[in-house]
Structures are given as C-alpha cells and as structure tokens.
Amino acid sequence: MLNKLYRREALLRQPNGLIPSRFAMPLIRLGVLTMMSQTHRINYEPFADQTGRGVKVGIIDSGVNPAHPHVGGVAGGARISSGDSDSSGDYLDYIGHGTAVAGAIREKAPDAELYAVKVFDRALTTKIAAIIKAIDWCIEKEIDVINLSLGTVNVEHREKIETAVARAEEKGIAIVAAREMSGQPSLPGCLPPVIGVDLNWECPRDIYRLRGSNDDPIFVASAYPRQIPGVPRERNLSGISFAVANMTGFVTRATEFAPNASAERLKQLLIEASAKE
16 A cells, blocks of 8 residues: 555646646756766766755645655645635645655755645645745745646636746746646746756656757656655656656755856756756
8 A cells, every 4th residue: 555645646627726747757966067068967966965955945735744754844834725714834735745745855955944835635736826825925935946746737827827936036936847737838837937847757866857958948857756665666656746846856956056046047057967868
C-alpha cells in the first residue's frame, strides 16, 4: 500500500477551476558552471554548493505534512480559500500531493525555509481567486520562490494571473510552474516572467536540461519525486507536478547563490548552468 501521503494524484478538472499539473518529475541541482561548455555541464549537479539557506519557498498546493521524513518541518503556512475563511494554521495535507512536492524541494534544498500555502483540501481542484490570494500571501510574507505545481489552460483567467505574476515579479519573487498541460500553454507557466517547466522521463534527477532559446527557455526536469523506500517507482507519484518541484529546488539553490537577482537574471543563471537537450 502506497504511503498515504504519496497517493497517486487524481486529476479533477472543473471548468472554472485550477488543477494540479498531472505528471511531475524531480528537480535537478543547479551548479554555476558558466565557464564550462554545455557538453561538460551535463555530468555536473547544478549549484551543488548551495543548499537553499536563507531562501523562503512558498508551496501553493494541497498543504504539507511537516512530520513526513522527506519534509523535515516547515517554517509556516496558511490555508487559502476563495472566500473569507482563510486560516493561518490549517495547512495540513490530507491527499499527499503537496507533501510529495515539498519532499522533492527539500531534497534539493535541505536548508530552505518551506511555507505550506494550502489551496486544495480533499480534492485537487480550486478556484482562480484562491490562487491569486495565495500568490498575494506569498508577496506579503516576502517569499523568495513560489512553487506552483498546478495550472490552468483557461485563457479567461489570463489577465488576473498576469497581474498577480507582475506583482510578484516586482517584489523579486521567482515563480516556477508547468509550461504546458495536455499540449496546451498553461497559466501561469507560459508567461514570460515565470520559470516554465516541462518534464522528461529519462532526465536524471540530479540535473535539469534546457530546451528552446535563451530568449524563450523551457526548463526540463525529471518527472519523478523523491523515492519512497520499498515502493517501486512506477507505483509512486510522477509527472509534471514533480518536474516543477524538482526545478524549484534548483531555483532555490540559484536564489541562495544570487540572493538579489531579478527574476530575469535568475533565469539567465539557470540557463548558464543547464544541460542542453
């Protein structure tokens, strides 16, 4: 029986809601290898000397179980709803998705400060208003990196999401999200300020790769989360949700390396340390 906190994610789609990215893979550590060629970079763990120390990471998801051994505690959190019933303490994860995401980030950035920003409860679906409020919560708490292992292909939400992303970018917050879902551009991951992520089932978990151009980069990471002892990989969670989480780990390391870098500069550092597909 799969650990109850790492259940296979159920993709529940609603016309006006946001859903978590269906598939995910683990992050790859980012090493500053700007003097090396892309050929040589491929065997190096990116930003291997960084551990995320001093970096605050907001995980907008189903909450987190702080007691899970892959998580090792959180620095804080909140439950965010589309209405007025927010709670500063009720961020426990009941479905396991956010905990698995947090475990993948913690593996790559063990010294980062993780914050559980809960927008899903018993099902992996929520409303756009909750996501916008969650991003604003992260801005208010001076979060450095936001992990969004979720997205929407509903273009009607684009203006609201663009505005929220712009507010975060103005405060120097890096947002990591899925670039596309089911072959369609996914919001917010397809927006220029966001670090857009795709998955590769063959990508090693300790690197990430680059696809596209330097002007329009797509960061590619493994679709597998941290392995659970005794559980075969094929029975664990997998997919773009964890590719995003894994990439967030590397972004967290890069943020420690360049703590005052703008979102655009951070993206350039990630490009320099990446392996070409």
